[in-house]
Amino acid sequence: MGRISTAVGAFSAVFLMTLTSCSQPAQDGSKLDGHYENATANKLNSLAGTFRAVAEYEPSQGVIISLPLIETYNKTDFAAAIVNSDVDTLWITVPSTFTGNVQTSAVFAGLRQALGSKISKVKLVRQQTPGSLTVWARDWSPQSSVNANGEIGLIDFNYYPNRDADDFTAQSMERLLDFDRVSVPVYNEGGNFMNTTAGHCLMTTRVTDANMYADQQDDMILDAEGVKHFYQIGAGCSEVTIFPRMPYEGTGHIDMWAKFLNDDTVIVSELRDEVLNLYSNTYVNKARTVQTYLNTRAREIAAMGYKVIRMPTPGPVFVANDTNGMFRSYTNSLTVNGSVIIPRYTTPAYAQHGDRNGQYFDAAFTTKYEREVTQIYQSIGYKPTWITTDDLIGNGGAVHCTTMQIAR
Incomplete structure (x- = not known):
């Protein structure tokens, strides 16, 4: 068993996957606990230790999105960027009542029109x-795994439970894929x-909250040790770090x-003083609490x-x-097969998120920040594409939140 660390105490755990949305999941005390879905404990236990969760930056055969990304948010350019990232397939989930075709x-x-052939x-x-x-x-799709044979x-x-x-x-x-599901x-x-x-x-303490x-009726009530146990056998993690969740x-x-971004490099958001200085006394x-949180997490990860x-x-x-606030993030990107799709924030989609001129209060820094973000991703070898996501982020998520890879 590997070492498990937490910013609050020491656990010993292993992996995660699906639940709410990148929008607004339940806060502390959410009544959500686990149950087996059309499966048994025997299968999980029989495979324990034989596979691990695949990292996002490993090769992907395809990406999953859902119909609302196209139908509600009109993100055709986003879907096209995924297809152009050297994937074999873009899977779009549609409701059981959908009768159309691509x-x-x-x-x-x-x-x-965007994709042609x-x-x-x-x-x-x-x-x-x-x-x-x-x-x-991202939140409800399956996480890919791989075993020692590369399967x-x-x-x-x-x-x-209410999102069947x-x-x-x-x-x-x-x-569809004839893959083993655990x-x-x-x-x-x-x-x-x-x-x-x-x-x-x-991960963060969102997992222990949940x-x-x-x-x-068939849910298990799991304490930290119970969650740890299932991460160990369910995703092959040898070390788990559970950070406090970000305030607000x-x-x-x-x-x-x-x-x-790879096995050695982590990007961590930085809320800079030049932005902090724009906030009202209210x-x-x-904002300062968020800045302190991010700086602390960066130090902890570097110490690892x-x-x-x-x-x-x-x-x-x-x-x-x-x-809570509305958080725009450049870490909420999708890295797939050497490409990175990055969320762009230009004009608030909802009036309450804009200033008196209908702009973000810190819009003066957008061009500079985008240039720096591009350089960071390129320095690790990624080819960047920017996608405007103001409407998505106004509902609590962006690029990463709306996509999930299937490993190659």
Whole structure:
């Protein structure tokens, strides 16, 4: 068993995957705990120690998104950028009631125009369970695994009980790809997980918040040791670090402020004084608390032996009568096959997030920050593409939150 660390105490745990959305998951005391999904404990136990979760920067055969990314958010350019990142397939989950197809449905007209002959790479995954779909594919899609023989499998963690159609995605992909699927009876979202090929897994206390109570009859009530046990056997992590969740940020997800770029390098958001100086007296203390949090996490990760690169971040937008802020993040990117798709924030999609001129309060720094972010990703060898995501981030997520890779 590997060493498990936490910024609050010492655990000994291992991995994570699906649950809420990158939008606004439940806060402390959320009543979500694990159960096996069309599977048994015997299968998980029989495979324990034979596989590990695949890191995001390892080769990908494809990426999963959902229909709302195209239909509701009109992110045709985003989907096209994924297809152009050397993947074999872009899978789009659609509701069980969807009767169209990629070649003729009007909702995909823009994508057909953008991709031309590459539209053949787009495949629909029709869910077998009734219900609407959310856009947050990172959180409810299966996490890829790999065993010693190089065989790819699927890790299926629990998602919200009231989002059955989303939560069924792992079973849909199991049938489509004929991969082994392992159900792990723990609730956690894919946005709250990052890992290395060596088995170091990082997340926040969102995972422990989510497994304190039972929500449905067959849920397990898991304490920290129980969660640790399932991470060990369910994702092959040899070392797990559980950080406190970021203050005033609603998702609790680690992908809102950090990201592995390879086995040795971690980017961590940096809220700089030049942005802090723009806050009014009403919100400056909140912003300063966030700055301290990020600086502390960066020091802790560097002390683990990683190269830490500080990524400039726009300031959280705080509004009256809302405890949490709106966090724009350049770490909420998708790295796939040597490319990186980065969220761009230009003009607030919602009036409450803009100043009196309808702009972000720190817009003066946008060009400089984008230039620096581009240089950071390029320095590690990634080819960057920028995608405007103001509407997505206004709902709590961006690029990483809406995508999930399937390993090659």
